[in-house]
Amino acid sequence: MASAPLRYEGAPARRQAIVERVRAAGFCSIADLAEELAVSDMTVRRDVRRLDELGAVRVVHGGVSLPPDQEFSARERANPGSKDRIGAAAAGLVAPTDTIAVDAGTTAHALVNALPETFTGSVVTHSVPVMQALLNVPGARCVGLGGDLYAPSRAFVGPATVEAAARLRVRWCFLGAAAADDRGCYGVYDLERPTKQALMDIADHIVLLVDGGKFHSSAPVLLAPLHRLHAVVTDAEPPPEVRAALDEHGVRLHLAGAA
The missing domain is CATH 3.40.50.1360 (Rossmann fold)
Structure with missing residues (x-):
């Protein structure tokens, strides 16, 4: 039996989870994040737009990645x-x-x-x-x-x-x-x-x-x-x-x- 999706209560916890997931993977699609967080695509898009404004992630075609100054270093550590x-x-x-x-x-x-x-x-x-x-x-x-x-x-x-x-x-x-x-x-x-x-x-x-x-x-x-x-x-x-x-x-x- 498949395990239930992880649920994060509130936008701050959800956005922190997004940042941690992107740091681990380097890139995440909106659909994958929505499935993992058990929320709608629209909710994820709203979260990543806010994270982009704060400089924590970078919105790119098809999903979200790390900002240029963090990306290679994060992938190197993974x-x-x-x-x-x-x-x-x-x-x-x-x-x-x-x-x-x-x-x-x-x-x-x-x-x-x-x-x-x-x-x-x-x-x-x-x-x-x-x-x-x-x-x-x-x-x-x-x-x-x-x-x-x-x-x-x-x-x-x-x-x-x-x-x-x-x-x-x-x-x-x-x-x-x-x-x-x-x-x-x-x-x-x-x-x-x-x-x-x-x-x-x-x-x-x-x-x-x-x-x-x-x-x-x-x-x-x-x-x-x-x-x-x-x-x-x-x-x-x-x-x-x-x-x-x-x-x-x-x-x-x-x-x-x-x-």
Whole structure:
């Protein structure tokens, strides 16, 4: 028997719950918040508008996210153990001299932290934290993609970034996402989609890096259908419908930390 939705008495408690949920997930849809809080969509919209006015959250297309100055830091603090395990498993796919593309995002950042000091390949990225992390891998070459700096992801985006990526070729593209299901993977901001797709377009293989919670989250922007992926690295068994879709499309599943 399914458990009853959580109920929060009064707007202050409800709004605090919204902030805590967004801090944990990075993005929440209005429908998901309404279901969790057992209130109407209209009530949630009224709450998030007020939170937006106070600077606690940011109303975006399809839902609500953290303000730009809080978003990356909050995502970086969320599930650090899971991210480290996923990063280590993804790094295991990389040969010492491979050329790889690394997307913006905290899970992809964990991959770079897991690269061994013996890695002497090249890393193509638009992520400022990834560029900084590569300073600790002295043998690696970093190919930074410039453009317009987008604060929520601490990454460069825009036409200049896409054009720079189009001139390159990589073996692996390690992609981050805010959500995934049996149809594909999703992001929060459409502004980031062209850059992510440009990195996928220059790759021989695309690997999605997501923690298990992303299979139970939602986000509005389709980044890639499942059939575009070569592999998924995660820390938990996906829901049955997602596992069936991965098998149907020949997408390899790597469970981080599994024997």
